[in-house]
Amino acid sequence: MRGSAVRGALLLLLLFAGAARAQSPEPAPAVIDKSVLADLVAANRILADQQVLDAYGHVSIRSPTNPQHFLMGRNLAPAMVTADDIVEYDLDGNPIRPTPGFTHFLERYIHAEIYRARPDVNAVVHTHSAAVIPFADSQVKLRPMYHIAAFLYPEVPVFDIRTTAGRATNMLIGNSRLGKALASKLGTNSVALMRGHGDVIVAPTLPLLVFRAVYTDVNARMQIQAASLGGPIHFLDPDEAAEAVKVIDQIHTRAWELWKHKLGERPER
Numbered sequence: 536m537r538g539s540a541v542r543g544a545l546l547l548l549l550l551f552a553g554a555a556r557a558q559s560p561e562p563a564p565a566v567i568d569k570s571v572l573a574d575l576v577a578a579n580r581i582l583a584d585q586q587v588l589d590a591y592g593h594v595s596i597r598s599p600t601n602p603q604h605f606l607m608g609r610n611l612a613p614a615m616v617t618a619d620d621i622v623e624y625d626l627d628g629n630p631i632r633p634t635p636g637f638t639h640f641l642e643r644y645i646h647a648e649i650y651r652a653r654p655d656v657n658a659v660v661h662t663h664s665a666a667v668i669p670f671a672d673s674q675v676k677l678r679p680m681y682h683i684a685a686f687l688y689p690e691v692p693v694f695d696i697r698t699t700a701g702r703a704t705n706m707l708i709g710n711s712r713l714g715k716a717l718a719s720k721l722g723t724n725s726v727a728l729m730r731g732h733g734d735v736i737v738a739p740t741l742p743l744l745v746f747r748a749v750y751t752d753v754n755a756r757m758q759i760q761a762a763s764l765g766g767p768i769h770f771l772d773p774d775e776a777a778e779a780v781k782v783i784d785q786i787h788t789r790a791w792e793l794w795k796h797k798l799g800e801r802p803e804r
Contacts, residue, residue: 565600572618575606578658578745581794583614585749587662592733594660594748595646596741598623604631605650605659610638626651627711641709645735648714649721656737658744663733666755671728675762677755678770684754685771685779686725686747694720695730706732726751742791743784 575596582588595607604623608616622639623631628647630639646659670677671693679687696704699716706729708714721727721735725747728734736751738744761768771779 567598567600567606567621567623569618571596571599572606572621574741575608575621576616576618577795577798578660578741579608579613579616580798581745581791582660582662582748583612584798585752585794587664587748587752588613588660589663592660592662593640593642593646594744595658597650597657602650602654605646607640607643607646609634610640628714641707644711644714645708645717648711648718649735649737652715652718653721653723653737655739658738658741659735660744660748661733661735662748662752664752664755666752666759667728667734668732669759670755671730671732671734677726677728677751677758679776680754680757680761680768680770682771682775682779683783684750685776685783687751687754688771688773688776688780690724691726691728692720692722692724693728693730694735696732742788745794746783746787746790749790 575594578594579588582592582594588594590612592613593607594613595605598604598606603626605626606621606623608620609622611620620637622634622637624639624643624647625631626647628639628643630637642661645661649656649659667677669675670691677687677691679685694717696706696708696713696716699713708717717727717729717735721737725738726734726736734751736744736748738747758768
């Protein structure tokens, strides 16, 4: 009888605990400010307008309410992204409160693993910029041609997926293992190229990310033009780049405001 009484008491405790949990639901998730979503939409459209992104590529920001989450558009061409298309993900690439019918970028692990590895990074973009791919596929290093691209120092490493996969792949960063390897190759730099693929660019803020993405593409085109002239190219040296970055970090928002203004003058896409 004593054993039956003990089991009965335990059963009652479990029932009471379950009832208490039922009466105390988990708190509702924090609401993301609409201005944050609007800026992320603007970043997608600016980079499409500047021809850094086309039908492919993706831009994200770290969640302002949970640093272990990030926000990115669903599997959709960047120029078509609206606030309703933004999805919240955890650092394993899992969508939080997924919307039925949405599909997700296979390469969301690029963003997840960079945010995991780099607490200083709050914005990430992956592009297939045609201007940078020649530098990803050759022995020529992408280096800063002028002060606006000084963020390309100290280096722009090249990630080769074969080193991690050990075999032929579809070239996509489709899992956490490949995402970690790319984040490791990026290191503490602002830009890393991806052989046969494109690039990844990071920044502490979204406006600075968009600035870096646009001027990585511009610098690549300028470097190709300079190489076609023949003779040596006089790149920025490390000290010049360090001094230039201090200034650009203070004035880059001028470009962000201009690009947003230009989008505002155009009809909704």
